[in-house]
Amino acid sequence: MFRTLYGKLAAVLMVVFITIGAMMILASQKMLETQRLLELATDLIIGTVAFSLLAALIVFRLLTIRLRILSESIDAFRAGGFSHPVQLMSSEPPLDEIDRLSAAFQEMSERIVTQLAQLSQVDQQRRELLANVSHDLRTPLASMQGYLEMLLIRSDALSAEERDRYLQVAAKHCERLGKLVQDLFDLTKLEAREVQPQIEAFPLAELAQDVVQKFALAAQKRELALIARCRADCPPVRADIGMIERVLENLIENAMRYTPAGGEICVDVAPAGERVELKVRDTGKGIGDDELQDVFNRYYRVDRGEFGNTGNAGLGLAISRRIVELHGGEIRVESELGRGTTFTVDLAPA
Ligand SMILES: Nc1ncnc2c1ncn2[C@@H]1O[C@H](COP(=O)(O)OP(=O)(O)OP(=O)(O)O)[C@@H](O)[C@H]1O
Ligand SMILES: [Mg+2]
Structure with a gap:
């Protein structure tokens, strides 16, 4: 009953009426005892009116004080540029409509602050x-x-x-x-997921061998050993052949770019549990631990600061990761500075 404003008002009015009733009973007894009818009747009316007014004021204040706090918090939230969520004291579970209103407003303000922060982050990235x-x-x-x-x-x-x-x-x-x-x-x-992979079953090992063949001359010119090592028992994969070819090209291009002459690049295709794994290993300069996860971010280039514009945009791995994710797969990197890097892509078998 006391969980609504209406219930609270009814309770207060009940107390007021019981008190007034008791006062009237007492006054009537006095009237009968003393015969001071007029004087007592006047006192009774004044007392009843004064008590009713006081009770009304108390009820009104009780109801409006929390509404005032709420309205002041809304004003402060607006004046603060919606940057900090409001902190309102509301009982848990809510005791009445004002408590529910306060809780809803607090939640709304927190959401507005989070969404504004996200919008400004997107703007910064743009x-x-x-x-x-x-x-x-x-x-x-x-x-x-x-x-x-x-x-x-x-x-x-x-x-x-x-x-x-x-x-x-x-x-x-x-x-x-x-x-x-x-x-x-x-x-x-x-x-934007505007392109969808054209999924078909094909032998990944054959594709790897073809791509390695394509880079053979370039690798020879740079004095790099480029080898494809594919397990014969490897099942075909279900993927978009053009997209996977692009991932493979990106990884081999990177390996060739960041491996000095005399180094080795190895492309492995092998089953791994329920999946098929493609690995591109090199014996190149490696990537530091603190940069390892950033290399998949678009525009990230480890050497951007050191060598200025090298002519590479830093988009290759970002594109590769999106492609692998579109296939429901995963691309991982392990590396050791000065020793080499291994990129692993896992795909679903056909
Ligand atoms: N095999 C690797 N060995 C060492 N560093 C690598 C290797 N592959 C990638 N990196 C580092 O990760 C960064 C990001 O690679 P990514 O392929 O996204 O860009 P990129 O090769 O610089 O440019 P793009 O591919 O757009 O031509 C590279 O700039 C390089 O610093
Ligand atoms: Mg690249």
């Missing part, structure tokens, strides 16, 4: 992304522009070889720009 994208686009664009302008302005003074070399450099920057734009476009689509 700014960083824009800054990184414009920086990475500007560099090859500026080089390309420089070489092309030189060709236009000094065309007559340049030898045929020089002209050829300038054109080749401009074309290389153009290609880099194209790859960067394409990677960004692909990553955005993967993150």
